[in-house]
Amino acid sequence: MTTAPITEMTDRARDVFRLVVENYLGTGTPVASRTIARLATLNLSPASIRNVMQDLEEMGLLAAPHTSAGRMPTETGLRLFVDGMMQAAEPSPEERRAIEMQVTEGGPIEDALSAATLALSGLSACAGIVMVPKREPVLRQFGFVALNEGQALAILVAQDGTVENRVLDLPPGVTPSMLTEAANYLSNRLSGLTLRQAQDRLAHELAADRRALDGAARELVDRGLAIWSTDISDRPVLIVRGQANLIDDNASADLERVRQLLDELEGKQEISRLLESALAGSATKIFIGSENKLFSLSGSSVIAAPYRAGDGRVVGVVGVIGPTRLNYARVIPMVDFTAQTLSRLMR
Incomplete structure (x- = not known):
């Protein structure tokens, strides 16, 4: 079985094929020759249309399901229609x-x-x-904004200018000054890094200098990075x-x-x-x-x-x-x- 290109099809075959495909795509059911014959655009009898449809079937463009007398396009026929005959309609x-x-x-x-x-x-x-x-943003700046006694809004600004916010549960004892201290620490030390790189550097720096941040601020920094890292890995x-x-x-x-x-x-x-x-x-x-x-x-x-x-x-x-x-x-x-x-x- 061979598939003829559009240029090798007769005008009559192209017209019948296009109408069969358009009707099938509109109804989802095989198209009978009588349906095509009733269309005003063709001046052909049902018998003539059946002959053309038989030729198109032999070309591998149409198929006849055993439960129906009508024809439907094959996948090869659909590809030919989409690539060479379809007139796309712009969105309304x-x-x-x-x-x-x-x-x-x-x-x-x-x-x-x-x-x-x-x-x-x-x-x-x-x-x-x-x-x-999946992508990891390159960090530019961090921020924390207190929402209530136990929560803050963690703000991440990436190098590409995107800004994302997440609600963060605060560890006990965090004060407004600690929020500022943690945000400055993250922004100054981790800008230009991905989240994975930032976590590695943070772990190394805090291990080397435990006095860099006190206990509550350090836990806040850990939580701030963790919420973004978990979020990135879970993104679909x-x-x-x-x-x-x-x-x-x-x-x-x-x-x-x-x-x-x-x-x-x-x-x-x-x-x-x-x-x-x-x-x-x-x-x-x-x-x-x-x-x-x-x-x-x-x-x-x-x-x-x-x-x-x-x-x-x-x-x-x-x-x-x-x-x-x-x-x-x-x-x-x-x-x-x-x-x-x-x-x-x-x-």
């Missing part, structure tokens, strides 16, 4: 506002990334995904939201595929490895079904786009996972716009 003003409002609400960058997955999931009816490469490499969207009206006919896909989503490390291939690219990538080994059993598609830091470096990937019959023309630009929105946020 409402979709743009929905994405921007959720992503730019403020707070830590992790909140924006999680919001991006929720926005994509809700708008695309797929599962939203975002990959966050991959955020997935909206898995319930994958169980739609058509799922009951294909429960095994849905179960397999949900199992695959649990294996976040495997998905992360898949998305890493999008880190090296400059444009949106589309993986359809068995083109990727991870989703070969569930027959799922992945659309992923890289987002960038202020210096132009690709720092992560955002996208969606859904059935191969998802609306590529609408979802691909939506994923691309979300990646652009995250890139603007990180400047």
Whole structure:
């Protein structure tokens, strides 16, 4: 079986193929020749359309499920359609506002990334995904602001200008002057280091000079570094939201595929490895079904786009996972716009 490129297909074959794919992506069910014949854009009889659909099946672009007289695109056919025939529709003003409002609400960058997955999931009816490469910030400055007798706000300013806050439980006996002393000590001694390097230097310096800080201030410094180190190590490499969207009206006919896909989503490390291939690219990538080994059993598609830091470096990937019959023309630009929105946020 060979697959003809678009240029080798007749105009009639291209028209029928495009209509079959568009109808299938809209309904999720095989498309019959009578359905195509009823469309005003073609002046062909159902018999003529059946002949063309048979030719397209022999080319490997369409398939006929044994339970239906209609045809549906193969993964090869979907790839041909996406790469050479699809007319992408830009996100509507409402979709743009929905994405921007959720992503730019403020707070830590992790909140924006999680919001991006929720926005994509809700708008695309797929599962939203975002990959966050693990990284340790390079420290510039620390600060402590008392909240009450037993808690303070620990403030970390990184060299790239990002500011993050965490609530810290204070050891007994800490005074406002100790908060200032600990913050100055951390900022003066540890600026320019990663958290791991800062912990190593702190342990060495305090062991060499126990008089550098008194007991309560020293414990405060230890806790201040520990809360950030634990937080960095626990940050998710991959955020997935909206898995319930994958169980739609058509799922009951294909429960095994849905179960397999949900199992695959649990294996976040495997998905992360898949998305890493999008880190090296400059444009949106589309993986359809068995083109990727991870989703070969569930027959799922992945659309992923890289987002960038202020210096132009690709720092992560955002996208969606859904059935191969998802609306590529609408979802691909939506994923691309979300990646652009995250890139603007990180400047």
